[in-house]
Amino acid sequence: MSNKNNLVELLKNISFLSWLKKEDGMDSAHWEKWQQENEENRQLAADAKMLKKGIPFKKQQVDKAKMKASWHKLATKLDESTSPQATIPQISPKSPARLNWLKIAATIAIIVCAVWGITAYLNQAELVHHQTDFAQHELIYLPDGSEVVLAANSSLSYYDDLVEKEERKVELIGEAYFKVASQPAGKQFMVDLKDLSVTVIGTAFNVNSHRENSIISLLEGKVALNKTGVKTEQLLPGQTAIFNTATAEFDLFNNQTNYWMDWRFQKWSFGDGMPMQEIIQRIEETFGLSVQLEDTAILAKKASGSIAIDNQEVLFESLSYLLSVDFKLDGNTLLISQKIEH
Amino acid sequence: MTQKNKHLILWENMLKGDLVALEALYTLFHADLYHYALKITEQQNLAEDAVQDVFVDLWNYRQKIIGVNTPKFYLIRSLRNQCLKLLKKQNRLTDLTSANPFEISILPEELQLKVDNQLVKKAIETAMTKLSPRQREIIYLKFYNNLDYEELAEILDINYQSVVNHIHKAMIKLRQADVLQHFKY
Numbered sequence: 001m002s003n004k005n006n007l008v009e010l011l012k013n014i015s016f017l018s019w020l021k022k023e024d025g026m027d028s029a030h031w032e033k034w035q036q037e038n039e040e041n042r043q044l045a046a047d048a049k050m051l052k053k054g055i056p057f058k059k060q061q062v063d064k065a066k067m068k069a070s071w072h073k074l075a076t077k078l079d080e081s082t083s084p085q086a087t088i089p090q091i092s093p094k095s096p097a098r099l100n101w102l103k104i105a106a107t108i109a110i111i112v113c114a115v116w117g118i119t120a121y122l123n124q125a126e127l128v129h130h131q132t133d134f135a136q137h138e139l140i141y142l143p144d145g146s147e148v149v150l151a152a153n154s155s156l157s158y159y160d161d162l163v164e165k166e167e168r169k170v171e172l173i174g175e176a177y178f179k180v181a182s183q184p185a186g187k188q189f190m191v192d193l194k195d196l197s198v199t200v201i202g203t204a205f206n207v208n209s210h211r212e213n214s215i216i217s218l219l220e221g222k223v224a225l226n227k228t229g230v231k232t233e234q235l236l237p238g239q240t241a242i243f244n245t246a247t248a249e250f251d252l253f254n255n256q257t258n259y260w261m262d263w264r265f266q267k268w269s270f271g272d273g274m275p276m277q278e279i280i281q282r283i284e285e286t287f288g289l290s291v292q293l294e295d296t297a298i299l300a301k302k303a304s305g306s307i308a309i310d311n312q313e314v315l316f317e318s319l320s321y322l323l324s325v326d327f328k329l330d331g332n333t334l335l336i337s338q339k340i341e342h
Numbered sequence: 343m344t345q346k347n348k349h350l351i352l353w354e355n356m357l358k359g360d361l362v363a364l365e366a367l368y369t370l371f372h373a374d375l376y377h378y379a380l381k382i383t384e385q386q387n388l389a390e391d392a393v394q395d396v397f398v399d400l401w402n403y404r405q406k407i408i409g410v411n412t413p414k415f416y417l418i419r420s421l422r423n424q425c426l427k428l429l430k431k432q433n434r435l436t437d438l439t440s441a442n443p444f445e446i447s448i449l450p451e452e453l454q455l456k457v458d459n460q461l462v463k464k465a466i467e468t469a470m471t472k473l474s475p476r477q478r479e480i481i482y483l484k485f486y487n488n489l490d491y492e493e494l495a496e497i498l499d500i501n502y503q504s505v506v507n508h509i510h511k512a513m514i515k516l517r518q519a520d521v522l523q524h525f526k527y
Contacts, residue, residue: 008506011491050513051506054485056454056527062373071368074394078361078401126347160347 014139131155134288145181152286175208199224206261214243217260266310273302294337353413382425392424415493454526469519477512
């Protein structure tokens with residue numbers, strides 16, 4: 001890949017952009033290390049920084065009186081032009097006194113409307129909704145300063161008056177990585193899942209609720225997992241909890257955070273060996289495909305190492321080599337078969 | 343409420359025929375739009391007319407407008423087309439076939455500088471004139487109006503990669519001319 005293509009890709013990479021924005025942003029350790037790997041990376045980072053900074057323009061001061069005059073000039077043009085929805089009251093020219101009175105009434109009404117209108121615009125607590133498509137990520141900055149990377153085929157909702165609430169609650173369907181800003185006293189950040197809620201104490205963690213059993217991995221800080229009225233479990237950094245819906249129990253694992261969280265770097269880390277079942281599940285979640293196996297013996301295969309996932313075609317090619325299987329895409333169905341040896 | 347959400351709520355209410363929302367949008371964006379129109383046309387009256395035309399059309403054709411996520415981006419794109427139309431009427435376009443049939447200047451007085459020094463300003467002015475007209479327009483739109491790369495690609499009818507490349511080349515030229523150090527961020 002040429003240097004320029006790399007720059008184009010980097011400027012789309014939300015984890016990288018977050019690191020550029022604040023030197024201590026999420027995943028900073030990963031990008032610091034990447035930068036020191038070689039001269040090319042160092043140069044790329046410097047150029048990307050230069051592009052993000054750009055050149056600083058002075059902003060024009062707005063002259064309010066001129067602005068108002070300019071709007072009035074426009075308003076007259078609107079009345080003259082035929083606007084299909086505008087309802088201009090027709091007043092008979094017979095009684096001038098009545099006309100004057102109507103004018104005053106209309107002016108008052110418009111002022112009242114304007115004041116009410118603008119206040120209403122500012123006071124509504126709006127539901128903010130983010131939805132990602134298959135094979136797409138989105139970086140979301142929450143009003144309290146927290147950052148969220150929303151994984152493919154997932155949605156995040158919250159009310160925009162979040163910061164004023166005691167429970168700063170967001171609702172997640174699917175998977176996301178959270179870097180939660182430290183909360184002032186008396187405020188709590190919470191993530192609601194379908195059957196669990198995660199209470200946060202200044203932290204970076206990953207939640208996957210695509211599946212029947214929700215998976216929560218903690219990178220730093222502290223989180224408490226609450227199953228309403230049933231269970232509470234504290235997670236320590238480096239731990240992953242899988243909530244078993246059937247038994248209402250949490251299973252805890254250590255040293256699996258890369259395994260569960262590296263998707264945000266556009267890669268999957270397989271750890272000591274990722275079972276075929278897990279790989280299939282991820283392909284289905286990330287690309288919206290339905291996987292069919294030609295031979296159930298394929299389920300016994302495992303992958304190790306790590307693999308780039310930003311290009312579906314390249315991913316299948318690498319997996320094909322790694323697992324010695326063949327992929328055949330037919331519409332939304334992915335057929336996996338044993339590799340035929342020549 | 344985030345800025346972006348506020349703009350969208352105003353936009354949707356305007357589309358439904360709310361004149362108060364139109365006034366709020368006009369008040370919010372007039373300064374930036376006029377600034378851009380003046381850069382393209384270099385005539386105050388024509389710039390003001392172009393901005394007003396955009397809003398008159400917006401109001402008259404609002405029932406036909408769909409799928410706008412960023413009001414400011416929509417307005418800037420309409421404004422650029424309107425300016426070209428008005429300049430064409432005056433026969434003032436240099437070359438109609440060129441992608442940038444007008445010149446955009448970026449003056450040191452418009453930038454935030456660490457020092458107020460004639461030599462520094464002269465160096466910046468020279469460096470800016472050495473950029474291509476297209477490079478100047480892109481860095482102006484990007485850094486004055488804070489549009490993202492996809493939006494720039496659509497306004498200028500070029501692909502995403504070209505936008506990044508134009509900005510990259512422009513910034514490298516400015517770095518080579520050693521003027522970046524004078525900017526106050």
